[in-house]
Amino acid sequence: MLTNISSFSILLPTIAVFLTIWKQPKTLKKLSVFVLITAVLEATASFYVAHSINNMFLFHIYSYIEVIGIAWIYWNLIKGRLKIVIITLVTIFLLFSIINIINWETLLEFNANQRYVGGMVITIFTLLYFSQIFIDAKIQRIESDHYFWFSSILLIYTAGTLFLFILGKQVHTEDNHMYWDLHNVLNVLLNIGFALTLWMGTKKSN
Amino acid sequence: MKGNNEIELTLLLGTAAMLALALFIIIFVAFYQRRLYAKQSEMNDLELKAQRELMEAVILAKEKEQKRMAQELHDGIGSALTALKMSIIQMNLVPEHKKQIDTNIKAISADVRRISNELMPSVLEDMGLQAALERLAQRIRGATLIDCKYSRNNALESLHNDQSQLALYRVVQELVNNIIKYAKATEILIAEEIIEGNYVLSISDNGTGFEPSESELTKLGSLGLKNIKSRIQQVGGTISYKKLSPKGTNVNIEIRNYEEH
Numbered sequence: 094m095l096t097n098i099s100s101f102s103i104l105l106p107t108i109a110v111f112l113t114i115w116k117q118p119k120t121l122k123k124l125s126v127f128v129l130i131t132a133v134l135e136a137t138a139s140f141y142v143a144h145s146i147n148n149m150f151l152f153h154i155y156s157y158i159e160v161i162g163i164a165w166i167y168w169n170l171i172k173g174r175l176k177i178v179i180i181t182l183v184t185i186f187l188l189f190s191i192i193n194i195i196n197w198e199t200l201l202e203f204n205a206n207q208r209y210v211g212g213m214v215i216t217i218f219t220l221l222y223f224s225q226i227f228i229d230a231k232i233q234r235i236e237s238d239h240y241f242w243f244s245s246i247l248l249i250y251t252a253g254t255l256f257l258f259i260l261g262k263q264v265h266t267e268d269n270h271m272y273w274d275l276h277n278v279l280n281v282l283l284n285i286g287f288a289l290t291l292w293m294g295t296k297k298s299n
Numbered sequence: 300m301k302g303n304n305e306i307e308l309t310l311l312l313g314t315a316a317m318l319a320l321a322l323f324i325i326i327f328v329a330f331y332q333r334r335l336y337a338k339q340s341e342m343n344d345l346e347l348k349a350q351r352e353l354m355e356a357v358i359l360a361k362e363k364e365q366k367r368m369a370q371e372l373h374d375g376i377g378s379a380l381t382a383l384k385m386s387i388i389q390m391n392l393v394p395e396h397k398k399q400i401d402t403n404i405k406a407i408s409a410d411v412r413r414i415s416n417e418l419m420p421s422v423l424e425d426m427g428l429q430a431a432l433e434r435l436a437q438r439i440r441g442a443t444l445i446d447c448k449y450s451r452n453n454a455l456e457s458l459h460n461d462q463s464q465l466a467l468y469r470v471v472q473e474l475v476n477n478i479i480k481y482a483k484a485t486e487i488l489i490a491e492e493i494i495e496g497n498y499v500l501s502i503s504d505n506g507t508g509f510e511p512s513e514s515e516l517t518k519l520g521s522l523g524l525k526n527i528k529s530r531i532q533q534v535g536g537t538i539s540y541k542k543l544s545p546k547g548t549n550v551n552i553e554i555r556n557y558e559e560h
Contacts, residue, residue, distance in 0.1 A: 223328045230339040235332050245325045252321035256313030263306055271307055275314060 099277035100139050106287035107132045113295035120169040121294045124243075127162035128287055131155070150200040153190075153207065160186050160211045163247070167218045170240055175221050182214045209258035212251040219244040219251070239293035246286025253279045354529040362419075362465065369419035372411050380408050420468065428464040429455070432471060432489055439487070443479055447487040455491050455498075466530040467500060467552070470538075473527055474502050474550055482506025482548065498536075500552040503543070510542040 110125040117125060134155050141148035164183045171179060189210050198204050222244045232238050257276055384404050387397060416422075423431040429451050436449040459467065471489060478484050484506030491500050511524060531538045536554035543549055 220324075223324070226328065226332050227335060230332070230335045232332065233336060235329050241328070245328075248321045248325065249318065252317040253314055255317050256310055259313070260306055260310055271310065275310070 095274055095277045099280045100135055102281040102284040103128070103132045103135045105284050106291060109288040109291040113291050116295040117291070118294065120166055120240075121291055123162070123166045123169065124287065124290060127158070127166065128291075130158055130162070134158070147201055149203055153194070153200055153204050156204055156207045156211045157187075157190065160214055163215050163218060166243075167222065171218075171221050171225055175225065178221060179218065182217055186210055186214050205258045209255065212255055212258060215247055216251045219248040237293075239290045242286060242293065243290040246283055246289075250279050250283040250286075351529060351532060354525065355533055358526065358530060358533070362469075365418040369415040369421075372415040372418070376411050377408065377415075380404055380411065423464060423468055424461075428459055428468055429453075429491075431464075431468050435468075435472065435475065436487075436489060439475060439479070445479065445485060445487055447475070448489070450488065450490040452491045455493065463534045463554075466534045470527050470530050470552065471500070471502060473523055477509075477523065478502075478504045478506060478548075482509065484547070496555075498554040501549060502552075503547060503549045505547040508542040508546050509548045510540050 106128040110128050113121070114125060134151055138148045138151045141151065160183060164179050167179055168176065190207050193204070193206050193210075194200065198206055222240065226232060226235070226238075226241065232241070235241050254276060257272060260272075384401065387400050387404075390397075392400075420431050420434070422434050432449045433451060436447040439445055439447040475487060475489075478487055482504050484504035486505045488503045489501075490503075491498070493499070528538060531552055534554060536552055539551045539553070541549045541551070
């Protein structure tokens with residue numbers, strides 16, 4: 094049940110994309126592309142599960158898209174020298190991913206290590222954005238800044254899934270339901286956050 | 300089974316701890332940013348206040364200097380020209396030459412009076428804002444092809460103190476000069492009235508139309524507009540520009556609760 098809700102929760106930001114697409118500024122357009130690719134991957138993963146085919150390689154692909162896509166969004170949000178941090182972190186992530194596939198987790202295995210590192214990278218992006226909020230001190234009402242909510246929900250997701258991915262291998266092999274339940278709840282929250290960001294962002298630019 | 304439970308517990312506790320940390324960071328960012336913004340706003344306000352005070356001091360010094368120059372021109376050069384005229388009368392010169400010199404001295408005297416008057420209109424000091432505005436409109440009608448009208452409201456006589464009169468006069472002078480220079484207008488109307496206890500001075504024209512944005516009003520380049528804003532702030536008023544349709548501009552200077560001043 095929770096798995097289905099989690100899978101279908103991507104529909105929320107997808108609907109938000111189609112409802113707001115004409116009013117979106119550049120950065121939200123990037124988020125829309127990311128949401129649509131995620132929706133396609135989610136649908137493909139569900140199809141593979143329904144036909145009992147190993148879909149682990151899709152998790153590997155998603156990890157690349159997640160980190161690169163979110164870095165692409167933060168490229169617009171983070172200014173000046175801090176952009177170097179984005180390039181460095183993405184490079185480290187890509188290098189680690191290649192080493193990970195060769196040495197530890199093949200495309201047919203769950204990519205816990207890669208997702209753990211990806212999560213850390215995204216956490217740093219969100220913290221960079223928060224630090225920039227402090228440096229600029231331009232936002233009058235932070236609760237009306239949709240990128241604050243976007244970063245907050247990403248931080249909650251990456252913080253919440255950190256232990257899941259650290260213990261991913263052991264839990265997954267033992268077929269633990271709690272692992273997936275926790276991940277599903279966080280995934281639903283993340284998708285609600287994306288939908289909220291798109292909605293708030295376009296409402297603000299009206 | 301025991302191992303499984305341990306992993307579950309670690310997973311739950313770890314996730315809970317991480318979520319708590321994330322929430323703490325988010326709440327901290329929200330609160331700290333609010334404080335930081337308030338502090339930043341306070342600093343900006345202080346900076347603006349200092350800028351305003353500086354501008355006021357500059358205006359005050361300029362007025363003082365203009366007054367001194369006007370007096371110098373009137374008393375110094377004016378008296379010297381009168382003395383020169385008297386000397387020439389006593390000289391043994393050909394009558395045509397005398398007449399020619401007399402005409403020239405009269406022209407120079409008129410120029411000196413005009414410049415002195417522009418620097419510090421004596422009519423403003425002697426007869427007040429309304430008479431000065433009337434004289435200004437008259438002068439513009441005489442010197443340009445613009446039909447400048449001032450709709451005098453006698454009920455507003457001696458409403459302003461000296462400082463306000465000078466500030467309002469200078470603003471109207473600057474605005475009218477801008478209209479002459481840039482607006483390609485053929486008519487200017489200056490009017491004063493009291494609306495719901497607020498004093499409103501409006502300057503309208505039928506020119507090309509002008510409505511500066513907030514950034515244009517504050518940017519360094521438009522010193523004239525900044526001066527106007529500063530002078531109006533000095534008397535506790537506000538100024539608004541409105542582009543009229545199909546053409547023209549209306550500038551409203553409003554001083555709230557003026558009767559209480």
